[in-house]
Amino acid sequence: MDPQLVETTSSWTQFWDAYELFRDPMLCALIAGGVLGFLSVYVVLRRMVFVSAAVTQSAGLGVALAFFTEIHLGLHVAPTLGAVLMALLATLLLMLEPTRLRLTRESMLGLAYALTGGAAILVGDRISQEAHDVEAILFGTAVLVEREQLLAVAVSGALILVLHLWWFRGLTFASFDRTGAMVQGLPVRALDSVLMISIGLMVGVSARALGALPVFAFSTLSAIAALMLDLRLPWTFLLATVTGAVAGLGGYLFAYFYNFPVGGSQTVCAGMLVVLAFLARGVKQLFTRGAR
Numbered sequence: 001m002d003p004q005l006v007e008t009t010s011s012w013t014q015f016w017d018a019y020e021l022f023r024d025p026m027l028c029a030l031i032a033g034g035v036l037g038f039l040s041v042y043v044v045l046r047r048m049v050f051v052s053a054a055v056t057q058s059a060g061l062g063v064a065l066a067f068f069t070e071i072h073l074g075l076h077v078a079p080t081l082g083a084v085l086m087a088l089l090a091t092l093l094l095m096l097e098p099t100r101l102r103l104t105r106e107s108m109l110g111l112a113y114a115l116t117g118g119a120a121i122l123v124g125d126r127i128s129q130e131a132h133d134v135e136a137i138l139f140g141t142a143v144l145v146e147r148e149q150l151l152a153v154a155v156s157g158a159l160i161l162v163l164h165l166w167w168f169r170g171l172t173f174a175s176f177d178r179t180g181a182m183v184q185g186l187p188v189r190a191l192d193s194v195l196m197i198s199i200g201l202m203v204g205v206s207a208r209a210l211g212a213l214p215v216f217a218f219s220t221l222s223a224i225a226a227l228m229l230d231l232r233l234p235w236t237f238l239l240a241t242v243t244g245a246v247a248g249l250g251g252y253l254f255a256y257f258y259n260f261p262v263g264g265s266q267t268v269c270a271g272m273l274v275v276l277a278f279l280a281r282g283v284k285q286l287f288t289r290g291a292r
Contacts (some may be wrong), residue, residue, distance in 0.1 A: 011257055022256070025145040028153050029214075029248030029266065032206040035157035036215060037222030037244020038164065039199055041237050042175055044223035048199075052219045054112040055090050055200055059207035059215075061116045062086025064123040071127050080152050084204035090116065091200030095193065149209040156205045160198045171195060172233060214251065214266035218244045221270040228277035229284070243273050 015022070043052050066082030069075050090112055164171060174181040174191040181188050199219070206215045222244035226236045251266025258265075 015256065022252075024147060024150045025262075026249055026252055028145045028150045028209050029252050030245050031157045031248075032153050032202070032210055032215070032244075033218045033222070033248025033266075034241045034245035035160055035202055036206060036218035037226075037247075038161065038237055038241040039202060040219045040221070040223035040244065041226065041233075041240050042171075042195055043199065043219050044227065046175055049220050050106075050109040050113065051091075051094055051196075052199065052203065053216055054094065054109050054116065055087050055203045056207050056212040056216045056219075057113055057116040057120065058090035059083040059087040059204045060212045061120040061123065062204065063208055064120050064127065067127045068123050078148075080149060080205060080208045083208040084152075084201060086116075087204030087207070088197065088200040091196050095196050145209050149205070152205040153209055156201055160202055163194070164198065167191070167194070168234075210248075210266070211263040214248070214263045214270075217267040217270040218247060221267075221274050222247065225270075225274045225277040228274070228281045230281070243277075244270070247273055 040052075043049060060083070062082035062085055063079040064082075065086070066077040066079040069077050069082075094108060094112060096108075170181075170186055171191055171194070173184070174186055174188045175195065178188055181191075203215055203219065206218075222240045223236075225243045226240035229236075229239065231239060247270035248266055251269035252262055254260065254269060255262040255265035
């Protein structure tokens with residue numbers, strides 16, 4: 001028998017034998033990838049990619065500060081809470097009108113991204129005993145996920161999805177046709193706030209569990225893959241959700257069977273789905289031209 005086949009079978013056997021150990025991180029990746037994939041359509045179409053990057057970096061800083069507070073000040077702050085608070089703080093700051101400060105929105109984003117990223121490294125240097133955790137925050141090495149992290153991701157994701165599906169027409173109208181929404185009397189600023197807080201909350205809890213790098217990938221690349229296929233908006237949201245979930249779960253399985261870092265595997269998996277969508281679009285165009 002082929003030795004490679006035997007090794008693969010053995011790996012699957014070992015995986016199922018230890019399934020309870022991997023169940024929580026797989027569920028966490030599946031849920032986070034799906035919900036962030038849904039939100040990614042707003043992120044990409046509204047050109048908020050660097051908002052997502054800045055918020056994920058802020059979440060990483062929040063976790064590092066939580067460790068720093070406990071080690072040096074003796075105050076216990078849950079790392080998940082630290083991630084969510086910093087992510088929401090960054091979100092609220094980015095919602096401010098930059099012209100009041102005589103800055104452009106790009107300047108605000110650049111400042112937030114660079115400052116929080118640099119601060120995370122500096123804080124990490126002062127908590128050397130938690131260096132592995134800081135690396136996991138920034139790059140994602142979520143081989144195992146604590147039950148409280150899974151619950152935080154699941155509850156936040158469920159609330160966000162229910163709210164967004166309930167207000168789907170209003171949120172999409174206000175996001176992609178602000179003038180028309182204002183004419184129709186929709187509370188555009190309130191809907192914008194709901195969207196931004198949803199992104200901040202989901203990024204915060206997910207970055208603590210999975211790491212900033214895969215969270216950024218789910219919240220951007222999922223929509224890019226879906227938008228490649230030129231579908232109607234509801235189908236684009238559905239495909240982006242599925243793409244994010246597949247990248248989260250598929251990346252975890254790839255990391256397990258081929259012994260790669262989880263965060264990097266999930267990020268590359270999301271990128272490969274973009275490539276696959278690009279190829280599918282090319283095939284679709286060929287058939288369309290042939291039909292003519």
